[in-house]
Amino acid sequence: MAGEISISNTLSDALVILGAAGIVIPVFTRFRITPVIGFILIGVLVGPYGLGKLVYDEPWLSHITITDPEALEPFAEFGIILLLFGIGLELSFNRLWQMRRLVFGLGALELLISGSLIAVFLAMMGQYWSGAVGLGLALALSSTAIVLPISGTASPVGRAALSMLLFEDIAIVPIIFMLGALAPYAQGAGWEGMVETLWQGGLVILALLVLGRIALPRLFAQAARTKSPELFLAASLLVVIGASLATGLTGLSPIVGALIAGLLIAETEYHTEIESIMEPFKGLALGVFLITVGMSIDLMTIWDNFGLIMLAVLMVLTLKALVTGLLLRVMGARRSTATETGILMASPSETTLIVLSAASAALLIQPGTAQFWQIVTAIGLTITPLLARLGRVVARRVEPAPELPPEEPGKRRVVIIGVGRVGRLIADMLKVHGKSYIAIDSDTDTVEVAKRRGYRAVFGDAGRGDALERLGVENALALILTMDEPVLAQRLTQKLRKEYPDLPIIARARDTRHAAELYRSGASHAVPETLESSLQLSEAVLVDLGVPMGPVIASIHEKRDEYRAQIEEDGQMAYTPKLRTSTVDNPG
Incomplete structure (x- = not known):
């Protein structure tokens, strides 16, 4: 019964x-x-x-x-694990290495300075110093689960937010152990436990990196050969849950294992398929997490202590926004980027609730104090989307975006996404042949450089909002993607092909494999950099060896056509479940 x-x-x-x-x-x-x-x-x-x-x-x-609200907690935690797994799929080890200065520089400074200032303020208000340290570190954390889906990871704001959030996710374990060491009756056991966890966790992470590089390509190759999306899903869940359990058993956070699993799979050719399969589960699990956040909000308690709670929320948001914005400015970010990122990152985090529980269990703060700051955290999480919108508005006022150049009367134009080295070269060639163009880029520094050199460029994030609609993409002669962001290029291609079926989309590809993925996503043409550089090298070698220029050029064109035909064929072939089943089919 x-x-x-x-x-x-x-x-x-x-x-x-x-x-x-x-x-x-x-x-x-x-x-x-x-x-x-x-x-x-x-x-x-x-x-x-x-x-x-x-x-x-x-x-x-x-x-x-x-x-039974407590029964939902495992599903909420799983939502965070899947979110970090998805972030890993969007990154790569090379990109993570390039971000090391931001992760361990900006991320560490933001956490330590914000946490210290909050702790000093609370200590001045009468909180004992050990409890103030715990509360300061807890409230200095920001929400990975809410911030990254809003900001993305490709824009300047998204990159800055990602770097700080990655450091916070890494730091959560040392923070919890430090609170245990500060407990009144800890007797130093917390420090010993932290050292043991870190060296054991380090060995597990090393083992995951080695085994993942060897085993994952073979595992997913076997799953792909079966043409079964169910087996592909099962293999994906096996990897993410196994990696999360491995790091969790050593005392590290399971989300560290999930992130590593995503990074490892991002290095394989199956990352796009896995990302699309996992997306619905990630969204639903994240929804469960957000529902649990809402369930922790007691409206009557808020009403009874409305003034004090709102003052605490305002204090935390203001202090964190100022610290984050100033640090970004010191590290060279634009005023608009620093302002928007500071406001977006101002709220506490879902992991704040974990740290508060740890501080309460260690007897550093009273249960009533923990409940008060849990309510403050829940309110902060709730208003994060509103802060994101406020940040964009304030950023535009602090540093208005460059005016859109006037339309050339009677001319349709080419839209170039990305105005770096490749984008400027394409713009030069279009200008030589009398074709009108407009370029858009999400990096304000790149836009400013391009404008100073005479290019028609505007600031904007092509992947968000109506930026491309304002440029008249529906009437464009063609759209050219030049960014060196494989995942972003593929997502944009898929989105644009769905919205504009007849629009010619020409995309820069990193290599032939990436080109095939772009064709599957709907690109009209995908040009791999490695192919073109190889053909140019071949041309230079043959000419230096004395082969006449005419036959060399003819053979180069023939080889280019041969490779492109093969890439297009690979792009249309169904070597993964995505192209074999109508439920997860892609356009193009």
Whole structure:
């Protein structure tokens, strides 16, 4: 009987969550509002401090409320794991290495300075110093789960946010162990535990890196040969859960293992397929996490302590925004980038709740104090999407975007995404042949350099909002993607092909494999850099060896056509489940 009741409650909770997803996502998308707010509000409504309070008086409400909030916590944690796994898929070890100065420089400074200032302020207000340190570090953290889906990882704001969030995710384990060491009765055991965890975790991470490079290509090659999307999904979940458990068993955070798993898979040719398969699960699990955040908000407690809570929220947001913005300016970021990133990163994090629990368990803060700051954190998480919008508005006022050059009367033009070295060269060739163009780039420094050199360039993020619509992409002669961001180029190609079926899309590819992926995503032409450089080298060698220029050029053209035909054929061939099953088919 008890088992039947438990199953009934579980099914009821599942119905509430799926119903919330079915209502929140379409409604909020229609009004161009992030579903983050919707999920949190649903959590407030159906949680123990909302309609859940009335279940004893009105039993029928149990069917539309969450009856066991604690049962959702594992699913919420899994949502964070999948989010970090997705971030790893978007990165690569090379890109992560290039970001090391930001991760361990900017990320470390932001956490330490923000945490120290908050701790000093709380100590001045009467909090004992060890508890103030714990609260300062907890509130200095920012939300990976909410910030990165809003900012992305390709824009200047997204790169800055990603670097700080990566460091915070790495630092969470040392922070928790340090709080254990500061506990009144710890007797130094916390430091010993931290050292043991770090060396064991280091060995596990090394083992994952070695085994992953050897085993993952073979594992996913076997899954791909079966043409079964179910097996591909099972292999993906096996990898991410296995890596998360491996780091979790040593005492490190499971999200470290998830990030490493994503980075390893990003180095294989199957990362695009895995990313598309995992996306729906990641979104739903993240929705569960946001619902749990909403369930922790007690509206009556907020009402009773409204002034004090709002003052605390304002203090945390202001201090963190100022510290983050000033650090970015010191490190050379534009005023607009520093302003938008500072405001976006101002809220506390979901991991703040973990650190608060650790500080409370270590007797560094009282349970009532922990509950107060949990409410502050939940409010901060709820308003993060509003802060993101505020940040964009303030950034435009602090440093207005360059004016859009006037349209050339009666001329359709080419739209170039990216105005770096390759984009400027293409613009030069278009100018030589009398073709009008406009270039867009999300790096304000690159745009300024291009404008000073006489190029028609504007600042904007082609992957967000209506930036391309304002450039008239629907009437463009062609659209050219020149950025050296393989994942971003592929996503943009897929999105643009869906929105503009007849638009010629010419994309820069890193190599022949990337070119094939771009063709699958809908590119009209994909030009691999490695192919063109090889052909140019061959041409130079043959001419130096005395072969006449005419036959050399003819053979180079013939070989180029042969390679491009093969790449296009590879792009259309179904060597992964994505192209074999209609449920996950791609255009083009």
